[in-house]
Amino acid sequence: MKHVHYSAPMLLIMLVAAIPLIVQCTTNGQTLLRSTAVEKDPLIGSWVQPAPGSDGKVVQGFTLYPDGTAKSINMATLLYKKWKRVGKDKLVLTAESIGIHTRFTDDEIYIIKHLDDKKLVLSIPAEGTKDSSWDTVYYRK
Known part of the structure; x- marks a missing residue:
């Protein structure tokens, strides 16, 4: 059997190409995807309050999606587009506000005061203070 010798750049390319296969794990017959770089943010999901x-x-x-997009629930004049955690x-929620003869997009910055599996408390900092x-x-939801 002939031995093949790969150069360092070729080995690196093969390793990078194999990462998706390495990351995928199988446990008890169920396939689980594990991310070593980013854990699932507990903000991801749908959050509601009485209208x-x-x-x-x-x-x-x-609703906050894992890919950084966001969607409003039952708010026709405030359309959430993106989100990020700082x-x-x-x-930070990026929203498009729709008014009579006007539309604009703005970033809304909130302080996360409480977050658990069931409840999220957000506050807006008062201007010029913490x-x-x-x-x-x-x-x-």
Whole structure:
């Protein structure tokens, strides 16, 4: 049998090409994908609160997707497009606001005051301070 010798660049290319196969693991017959670089952010998912004036019968909020996109839930004039987490305690939502004869896109910056499996509390910092001007509570949908 003939031995093949690969150069260092060729070995590197083969290693990089094999990473998806290395990352995929099989446990008890179920295939699980593991990411060593990025863990799943607990913000990912749908977060809702009662819509104003609905007596809790209608909810509004947003869905945050793993790819960084976002979507509004039951908010026709505020369309969430993207999201990103900055550090441990900041959430930036990029939203398109739709008004009468006007549309604009802006980044909304929130402080994450509380986050667990069921509840998310966001606040907007008061201008020029580190204190929050108000808190809003969302629940996982």
